[in-house]
Structure formats: C-alpha cells, structure tokens
Amino acid sequence: MAGRAITYELSADAVLGLETYHAARRERRLLVPRCRACGETHWYPRPFCPFCGSGELDWPEAAGEGTVYSFSIMRRAETPYAIAFVTLAEGPTMMANVVGCAPDDIAIGMKVRLDFQDSVAGEPFPVFTPA
Amino acid sequence: MSLRGAACIVGAFEHPARKAPHVSTPQLHAECARAALADAGLTAADVDGYFCAGDAPGFGPMTMAEYLNLDCRHVDTTETGGSAYLVHVAHAAEAIAAGRCDVALVTMAGRPRSEPAVSAFSSAGAFTPPDQPFELPYGPAAINTYAMCAMRHMHEFGTTPEQLAWIRVAASHHAQHNPHAVFRDLVTVEDVLASPVVADPLHRLDCCMNTDGGGALVIVKPEIARSLARPTVTLRGAGEFVKHQSGGRVDLTWSGARESGRAAFAMAGVTPVDIAYASVYDSFTITVLIQLEDLGFCEKGRGGAFVADGNLIAGVGRMPVNTDGGGLCNSHPAGRGGMPKIVEAVRQLRGEAHPAVQVPGCALALVHGTGGSLGSRHGSATLILERS
Numbered sequence: 190m191a192g193r194a195i196t197y198e199l200s201a202d203a204v205l206g207l208e209t210y211h212a213a214r215r216e217r218r219l220l221v222p223r224c225r226a227c228g229e230t231h232w233y234p235r236p237f238c239p240f241c242g243s244g245e246l247d248w249p250e251a252a253g254e255g256t257v258y259s260f261s262i263m264r265r266a267e268t269p270y271a272i273a274f275v276t277l278a279e280g281p282t283m284m285a286n287v288v289g290c291a292p293d294d295i296a297i298g299m300k301v302r303l304d305f306q307d308s309v310a311g312e313p314f315p316v317f318t319p320a
Numbered sequence: 321m322s323l324r325g326a327a328c329i330v331g332a333f334e335h336p337a338r339k340a341p342h343v344s345t346p347q348l349h350a351e352c353a354r355a356a357l358a359d360a361g362l363t364a365a366d367v368d369g370y371f372c373a374g375d376a377p378g379f380g381p382m383t384m385a386e387y388l389n390l391d392c393r394h395v396d397t398t399e400t401g402g403s404a405y406l407v408h409v410a411h412a413a414e415a416i417a418a419g420r421c422d423v424a425l426v427t428m429a430g431r432p433r434s435e436p437a438v439s440a441f442s443s444a445g446a447f448t449p450p451d452q453p454f455e456l457p458y459g460p461a462a463i464n465t466y467a468m469c470a471m472r473h474m475h476e477f478g479t480t481p482e483q484l485a486w487i488r489v490a491a492s493h494h495a496q497h498n499p500h501a502v503f504r505d506l507v508t509v510e511d512v513l514a515s516p517v518v519a520d521p522l523h524r525l526d527c528c529m530n531t532d533g534g535g536a537l538v539i540v541k542p543e544i545a546r547s548l549a550r551p552t553v554t555l556r557g558a559g560e561f562v563k564h565q566s567g568g569r570v571d572l573t574w575s576g577a578r579e580s581g582r583a584a585f586a587m588a589g590v591t592p593v594d595i596a597y598a599s600v601y602d603s604f605t606i607t608v609l610i611q612l613e614d615l616g617f618c619e620k621g622r623g624g625a626f627v628a629d630g631n632l633i634a635g636v637g638r639m640p641v642n643t644d645g646g647g648l649c650n651s652h653p654a655g656r657g658g659m660p661k662i663v664e665a666v667r668q669l670r671g672e673a674h675p676a677v678q679v680p681g682c683a684l685a686l687v688h689g690t691g692g693s694l695g696s697r698h699g700s701a702t703l704i705l706e707r708s
C-alpha cells in the first residue's frame with residue numbers, strides 16, 4: 190500500500206524544547222526520550238518526564254522494532270491508508286502509519302520495522318513497514 | 321463535596337432543528353436558553369450563573385451573557401468536548417452548593433451542516449497542541465481512532481461487527497418514534513453490515529451524524545425547584561475523568577467512564593442494576609459498548625453479548641439506552657452529543673418521553689458522555705439523576 194501523502198506542517202511552537210528530537214527526525218532517526226531520574230521512557234516526547242517531572246532526559250535512538258497494538262484502514266480516503274498504534278521495543282506505544290503492504294496483510298500483533306516517509310514539504314516522519 | 325441532592329434540573333430543551341441555514345449560532349443558543357427557561361417557568365432575569373463550552377461564540381460567557389443580557393455572578397467554561405454539558409451540570413451543582421449562584425443556565429448550539437467553518441472549535445487553531453506533531457501526520461480522524469478501539473476490543477474479547485450493529489438497530493427502533501430524528505427508518509443488523517466500511521471495522525451505520533441544533537438546561541437550588549410547577553429532576557451522583565495516552569502506555573480497551581462512573585455511583589449510593597434508563601454517548605457504536613462495560617452494566621469484555629439481541633431497546637431489552645434515537649439516528653448538534661443525552665434523560669424521568677419508548681415508572685437514570693476521542697484523549701462525565 191502506498192503511503193498517504195503527509196501534508197502536516199510543523200509550527201515553530203511545536204519544535205521548541207524538542208529540538209534534539211526533531212533534529213534527529215530530520216536525519217531519519219527516531220529518538221525516544223528516557224528519564225535520567227526515574228528511568229521511564231515516554232511518548233509523545235515532552236521536554237520533561239511526564240511520570241516524575243524531571244527535566245533531565247536522555248534521547249537514545251530507538252531500535253526501530255515494533256508490534257502493531259491496533260490499527261484501522263481508512264477506506265474512504267482518496268488513497269486508503271492504515272493508521273495504527275505501534276508498541277515500540279522500548280516500551281511506549283505511538284501513533285503512526287503502517288505502509289508498504291496491502292491493508293489486508295496488517296494484523297494486531299504483527300511485527301513492524303521503523304521507516305521514514307517524507308511529507309509533501311520534505312519533512313521525514315516515522316512510519317512502520319512489515320518486519 | 322458530595323453533590324447528592326445539591327441541585328435540580330428544572331428546565332431542559334433540545335432544539336428541533338437538524339439543519340438551520342437561516343439562524344445564527346448565537347441565535348440558536350438564545351432560542352435554546354429561552355425555551356429551557358420557559359420549560360422551567362423562569363426567565364433570563366432569574367439567571368445568575370451561566371455555563372458554556374467551545375461551541376459558544378467569541379469569549380464564551382462574556383459574549384453570551386451580553387447577547388442574552390444575563391447578569392451573572394458565576395460563569396464556567398469547562399471544555400471536555402461533547403461531554404462538557406454533563407460536567408456543567410455537576411459544576412453548576414457545586415456552584416449552587418457553594419452559594420455562588422442559584423439559577424444556572426447551560427447552553428450549547430452549532431451549525432456544522434450549514435456553515436462548517438463558523439462552527440469549528442474556536443480556539444483549536446490558536447496553539448499547536450503538543451500531541452499534534454506526533455499524530456496529525458498520520459491522518460487521524462474521529463472514525464479511525466474510534467475504529468482502533470473497536471479493532472482492539474474485537475481482538476481481546478471476541479466482540480463482533482454483528483454485536484456492534486445491534487447498537488444501531490436499537491437506536492433506529494427508538495428514532496422511528498421521534499419526529500425530529502434525522503434517520504427514522506428501522507434498520508437491521510444486516511443493513512448495518514451491508515453499509516460500506518468507512519474505517520475497519522466500522523461501517524457507515526456504526527457512525528453518528530453531525531447536525532445543526534443545540535439545547536439548554538436550567539439547574540437550580542432545591543428550594544427554588546420546589547417552588548416551580550414542573551416535575552423536578554435531582555442530581556444524585558456525578559463523576560468526571562480525563563483519560564489520555566498516559567505517556568505512551570496506551571490501552572484502548574477502557575474509557576474514562578470507568579473512573580467517572582465509579583465516582584458517580586459511589587456518590588449516588590446506587591449500582592447499575594438500579595438504573596431504569598441510560599443515555600450513553602453514541603458517537604460510534606463501539607463508544608456505547610465500551611462505556612456500558614466501564615460503567616458496570618456488564619463485565620469488561622462482555623459488552624458485545626450485552627448489547628445484542630435488542631437488549632438496549634425500550635420495551636424489549638433489560639437496559640433501554642438512548643430512547644430519542646441518540647447521535648446515531650436523532651441528532652448530534654455541533655458534534656457535541658452530551659446535551660441531547662441529558663435532555664432525553666430528563667424526559668424519561670418526567671415521564672415525557674415518547675409513549676412508545678417511555679420506561680414505565682422511570683425513577684433513576686444515568687447519563688454518560690465521552691468528549692474528544694476514545695482512542696487518544698477524552699473527557700468522560702457521568703450523571704445519575706432521579707425523579708423527585
């Protein structure tokens with residue numbers, strides 16, 4: 190299945206405090222914030238730990254392995270696309286698209302691998318393909 | 321603070337319009353306000369508290385208090401999407417109990433069918449919500465995020481599309497008696513399953529509509545309620561809860577109803593078997609199923625069996641739900657279904673529902689709303705109301 194065209198554009202406000210994350214994303218690397226104080230990994234990224242409030246975070250790169258927690262195929266779209274919640278090997282579950290396969294090949298529990306898809310404006314965003 | 325008996329709903333109105341091309345949004349609010357106050361036997365001069373959410377124009381209470389010419393010593397703009405008006409009832413009771421107001425007016429209205437751009441949530445574009453860069457690139461819509469809840473529920477508990485379809489079937493049975501309902505034709509399980517899949521596993525008939533329209537409520541302190549001629553509906557329990565993705569620990573199988581329902585039942589001192597009628601938010605069929613489980617009407621995972629075989633149809637099943645036809649068939653003004661949910665519960669408790677769907681001797685009703693998205697972040701609110 191072809192990826193859906195990503196038309197979303199980031200505002201400046203959305204990047205503030207998350208420059209490390211977005212700089213890596215632009216290099217097609219996914220960072221998953223982990224708290225230095227409590228050790229918890231969180232998603233979506235904040236500039237502080239939502240579990241303990243510490244502002245001391247590490248930004249390790251994700252292994253790129255995930256499992257489909259749930260998904261749905263948007264049939265009414267011009268190009269049908271799969272939205273999913275993917276649970277990363279690092280723990281958190283993130284929203285993303287599953288691309289690169291037929292909709293009927295997607296299933297809960299399916300192993301997927303990190304990839305990046307460029308938006309219309311040329312910004313790479315993390316997506317997943319069958320592992 | 322327990323709100324049990326703290327306030328009474330004495331006026332309730334659902335606007336009959338489902339498409340309102342020639343009435344402005346503030347005018348719809350005003351028509352609803354006037355009708356709800358007339359229902360209560362009160363006037364705008366009696367109002368000293370006003371409640372509204374993001375559907376209200378401009379600065380909300382400032383704009384609307386001026387437009388309606390209200391003198392308010394207490395206002396509240398709590399925004400939890402479509403469930404906001406349930407929260408407003410509870411917050412009005414808190415304000416009344418605290419002596420902050422005696423007569424609270426809640427209004428909601430919108431015209432998404434006639435003028436979508438005007439009806440858009442006014443402050444949504446002002447900032448970038450922090451979740452947005454991690455979700456909007458992927459094309460989330462209302463339906464595909466709710467669909468992911470349904471998909472997971474089916475995976476974990478074996479829930480079937482046929483079972484979900486029964487929720488629509490029940491709504492259509494009720495809506496056939498509602499002259500204002502958008503969809504009044506009876507549908508079958510087969511009809512639902514034959515309608516096109518919009519986002520797997522949800523079909524077109526698993527989805528609510530968006531309509532123009534609105535509604536209003538008048539909530540007063542019990543001493544005032546006793547002086548009025550209309551049947552009194554008293555707040556017995558209330559709960560609210562915001563459920564979200566918990567820092568990435570996503571669990572789509574439960575909703576905030578688990579927490580708001582627990583709080584409301586504890587305050588009311590009753591259990592689900594005591595509830596004669598329930599208005600349960602029906603943005604999609606799956607919403608009803610998950611909420612009924614979370615509210616304790618059946619065990620978690622058993623919602624499919626609970627909603628099947630007409631169990632939600634008044635006069636047929638054990639748990640009549642959404643006897644006006646709900647958001648699936650009757651109305652979903654501005655995509656905010658909490659208001660008509662409360663109004664139908666008030667009708668049931670007053671014995672003023674359509675005779676074909678009136679629950680005989682209805683003394684205790686539950687109203688539950690989910691605002692926002694079941695699949696990401698949502699505001700849950702539960703009210704337990706009793707006839708006095």
